Amino acid sequence: MLLSVLLTGCGIQPSGVGEAGEPPTGVAPGATLYFIGADGDLEPQLRRTGRLGTVSDAVSLLLSGPGDSGLRTQIAPVGTRQVVVTTTSVMIRLMVPLTIDEVTPRGVDQIVCTALGVHVQSGRSKETKVQVQFVQPTPESEEKRTCPLFK
Numbered sequence: 454m455l456l457s458v459l460l461t462g463c464g465i466q467p468s469g470v471g472e473a474g475e476p477p478t479g480v481a482p483g484a485t486l487y488f489i490g491a492d493g494d495l496e497p498q499l500r501r502t503g504r505l506g507t508v509s510d511a512v513s514l515l516l517s518g519p520g521d522s523g524l525r526t527q528i529a530p531v532g533t534r535q536v537v538v539t540t541t542s543v544m545i546r547l548m549v550p551l552t553i554d555e556v557t558p559r560g561v562d563q564i565v566c567t568a569l570g571v572h573v574q575s576g577r578s579k580e581t582k583v584q585v586q587f588v589q590p591t592p593e594s595e596e597k598r599t600c601p602l603f604k
Contacts, residue, residue, distance in 0.1 A: 481574060484511040487566040487602075488524035495562055495602055497570075498522055511571040512536040512547060512564060527560035538568075544597070545572060546584045553591045561585055561593070566600035579603050 483501040490496040500514050516534040519526055528551065537548040545568055556564070565583045573579045582597035 481505040484514060485567070485570045485574070486511060486515045486519075487563045487570070487600075488515075488519040488522065488526055489559060489563070490524060493559070495559070495566055496524055498524060505571060505574055507538070508540070508545060508547070508568045508571045509536045509538045511567050512538075512549070515563060515567045516550075526563065527557040528563060529555035531555070540572075542578075543580075544582050544584060545569070546586060548586045549588075551587055552589050553587050553593050561598070562601060565598045566602055569600045569603060573603070 482503065483499050484506050485497045486500050487495045488498055498519065500511075502510075502514070506514075513534040513536050515526075516528060516531055516536070518530065531550050533550045535550060539546040539548075547564065547568055549564065564585050568583050569579065569581065572581055582599060584594065584597060586594040
């Protein structure tokens with residue numbers, strides 16, 4: 454009888470490889486922030502926080518500057534780094550503690566790429582647009598932007 458049990462096994466037949474969809478996202482040693490390299494181009498910098506975090510967390514870290522990485526920022530230093538984020542299925546709205554005069558167009562790209570990077574790594578669409586809303590009303594606050602690196 455023992456021999457017949459060993460020969461028949463557990464009755465489960467092997468199956469082929471099945472499709473499982475997209476790879477998992479959201480697991481990360483930290484957030485990728487975008488700063489300016491020596492050539493003036495955007496460069497990613499992993500800020501090790503032990504987790505991916507939220508869009509708000511990442512943009513707040515971006516506002517703290519590049520540290521001793523050798524990279525630069527085109528965002529003026531600010532006293533408060535709190536960023537309010539509202540997300541819909543097609544838009545991320547960031548209320549940043551900056552005026553338009555405290556950030557260059559490349560600095561706005563830093564903010565947009567950082568926000569979209571976390572958004573995409575969290576499993577959401579890279580087609581999402583970003584509005585960067587400044588503390589004073591300005592036409593730039595209404596622009597719907599994408600990251601120039603995410604094409």
